[in-house]
Amino acid sequence: MLFLNEAHIKKAISMKEVIDAVDRAYEIYAANTFNMPTRLQVKEKDNTLLLMPCLINDAVATKLVTVFPKNREQNKPTIYGLVILNDYETGEIKAILDGAFLTGLRTGAVGGSAIRHLANETSESLAVIGTGVQGLYQTIAACTERPIKNIYAYNRTPEKVMKYKEKLKDWLDPLINIHPMTSATDAIKQADIVITSTTSSDPVLPDIPDLLTNKLFVAIGSFQPNMRELPKSCFQLAEQMFIDTNDAIEESGDLVTPLNKKWITSKQIHPFASVITKDINVLKNNEQTTIFKSTGMALFDTVVANEIYKKAMNDKVGQKINL
Numbered sequence: 001m002l003f004l005n006e007a008h009i010k011k012a013i014s015m016k017e018v019i020d021a022v023d024r025a026y027e028i029y030a031a032n033t034f035n036m037p038t039r040l041q042v043k044e045k046d047n048t049l050l051l052m053p054c055l056i057n058d059a060v061a062t063k064l065v066t067v068f069p070k071n072r073e074q075n076k077p078t079i080y081g082l083v084i085l086n087d088y089e090t091g092e093i094k095a096i097l098d099g100a101f102l103t104g105l106r107t108g109a110v111g112g113s114a115i116r117h118l119a120n121e122t123s124e125s126l127a128v129i130g131t132g133v134q135g136l137y138q139t140i141a142a143c144t145e146r147p148i149k150n151i152y153a154y155n156r157t158p159e160k161v162m163k164y165k166e167k168l169k170d171w172l173d174p175l176i177n178i179h180p181m182t183s184a185t186d187a188i189k190q191a192d193i194v195i196t197s198t199t200s201s202d203p204v205l206p207d208i209p210d211l212l213t214n215k216l217f218v219a220i221g222s223f224q225p226n227m228r229e230l231p232k233s234c235f236q237l238a239e240q241m242f243i244d245t246n247d248a249i250e251e252s253g254d255l256v257t258p259l260n261k262k263w264i265t266s267k268q269i270h271p272f273a274s275v276i277t278k279d280i281n282v283l284k285n286n287e288q289t290t291i292f293k294s295t296g297m298a299l300f301d302t303v304v305a306n307e308i309y310k311k312a313m314n315d316k317v318g319q320k321i322n323l
Contacts, residue, residue: 001093001094001095001096001320001321001322001323002094002095002096002309002312002313002318002319002320002321003095003096003318003319003320003321004095004096004097004098004308004309004312004317004318004319005098005101005319006098006101008312008317008318008319009097009098009101009102009105009308009312011315011317012308012311012312012315012317012318013307013308013311015105015108015109015112015140015141015144016144017307017311018105018106018108018109018112018141018304018307019109019112019113019116019141019144019145021106021109021303021304021307022106022109022110022112022113022300022303022304023113023116023276024303024307025299025300025302025303025304026113026244026272026273026275026276026277027273027276027277028056028299028303029245029271029273029297029299030271030273030274030276030277033056033057034054034055034056034299034302035054035055036053036054036055036297036298036299037053039051039052039298040052046068046069046070047066047067047068047069047070048066048067049064049065049066050063050064050065050066050067051063051064052064052065052298052301053298054297054298054299054301054302055088055302056088056299056302056303056306057088058088058306059085059086059087059088059094059302059303059305059306059309060085060086060087060088060091060302061083061084061085061086061298061301061302061305061306062083062084062086063081063082063083063099063102063103063298063301064081064082064083064084064099065079065080065081065099065103066079066080066081067079068080077100079100080099080100081098081099081100081102081103082096082097082098082099083096083097083098083099083102083301083305084096085097085302085305085306085309093323094309095305095308095309095312095318096321097305097308097309102301102304102305102308103301104133104134104136104137105137105304106300106301106304107134107137107138107220107294107296107300108134108136108137108138108139108140108141109137109141109300109304110220110244110294110296110300111137111138111141111142111195111218111220111292111294112138112141112142112144112145113272113276114216114218114242114272114292114294115141115142115145115146115193115216115218116145117272117275117276117282118216118242118275118282118290118292119145119146119192119193119216120192120216121146122147123146123147123148123192123193123216124146124147124148124149124150124192125148125149125150125151125152125190125191125192125193126139126142126143126146126148126150126151126152126191126192126193126194126195127151127152127153127154127184127187127188127190127191127193127194127195128151128152128153128154128164128187128195128197129154129155129184129187129188129194129195129196129197129198129204129205129229130155130195130196130197130198130204130221131153131154131155131160131161131163131164131197132155132160132164132197134197134220134221135153135155135164135195135197136164136167136168138195138197138218138220139151139153139164139168139172139195140168140171140172142193142195142218143171143172143173143176146193148176149175149176149177150176150177150179150190151176151177151178151179152179152181152186152187152188152189152190152191153165153178153179153180153181153187154180154181154182154183154184154186154187158180158182161180161181162180165178165180184204184205184206185206185208185211188205188206188211188212188215189211191215192215192216193215193216193218194215194216194217194218195217195218195220196217196218196219196220196221196229196230197220197221198221198229199221199222199227200221200222200227200228200229201226201227201228201253202228203228203229203230203231203232204229205229205230205231205234206231207231207232207233208233209233209236209237212231212233212234212237212289213237213289214288214289215289215290216290216292217230217234217238217289217290217291217292218292218294219254219291219292219293219294220294222252222253222254222293222295223251223252223295223296224251224252224253225250225251225252225253225256226253227252227253227254228252228253228254228257229254230254230291232258232261232263234289234291235258235263235264235291236263236264237288237289238264238268238288238289238290238291239268239283239288239289239290240268240270240282240283240288240290240291241264241268241269241270241290241291241292241293242269242270242271242272242275242290242291242292242293243255243269243270243271243272243292243293243294243295244271244272244292244293244294244295244296244297245271245295245296245297246271247295247297248293248294248295249269251295252293252295254291254293255269255293272292
């Protein structure tokens with residue numbers, strides 16, 4: 001059995017390869033050749049244990065995540081996680097992977113896949129609203145897929161933008177300019193691509209149509225019906241809206257609210273897998289306003305974890321453990 005921590009995973013795989021793996025996950029999703037039960041939540045007071053299993057034709061993976069909100073009082077992470085990868089034929093445990101880093105990496109790659117297939121090829125400017133952990137990986141993936149020259153970053157806590165900027169030094173070309181902004185409005189003015197990665201209950205972008213036209217919006221943060229990152233005008237401008245899973249329609253306020261208020265119709269919403277399989281004609285973001293909304297799924301974790309394991313074994317990366 002192989003143990004793979006953050007350093008091992010970084011050594012074994014690149015962001016470009018993780019985005020490739022996400023694209024393969026969409027192909028599996030479109031072909032329906034997987035088994036992904038609804039995630040199990042076990043709650044005890046304020047604390048939650050999440051179990052997210054998924055089976056594909058050559059691997060089984062289960063992500064276990066604990067969410068303990070009161071850890072903040074002790075300056076400890078509120079979320080811990082790991083991914084267990086099993087052999088499909090025998091059930092043997094092949095690897096245990098750092099779940100937090102794997103989740104950050106593959107969620108960034110989900111946004112990266114959207115940018116790969118939806119963004120104008122010459123997009124050079126990026127706005128990032130929310131510069132926490134996920135904002136970091138979304139930025140890395142975006143810069144992997146497009147020749148980004150300028151990043152306009154905004155966070156309601158300015159200190160987080162500076163930490164984000166410092167962490168990006170290890171990932172990005174030093175010639176890429178990172179501009180800390182004082183508002184989301186200023187951040188998106190010059191951007192071709194806009195990424196939102198917050199847990200806000202209210203829209204984090206200005207409801208100004210002129211600022212929202214002909215851009216690609218990658219909305220990552222809202223994963224509950226009471227959360228919404230995008231304003232009304234964004235939906236009214238969008239001719240096409242793509243979702244990573246059909247479950248997103250019920251899970252995210254960025255779909256629940258605009259559908260209930262009739263800002264968009266179900267005919268405007270398309271599974272992103274149809275883009276990968278080329279079953280839909282996609283207009284690039286220099287031709288229209290486009291929205292991609294992700295809430296994630298265990299299938300991404302399974303495909304990415306399996307790919308990391310294969311590369312780690314091939315390159316002799318990781319720590320072998322005997323049970």
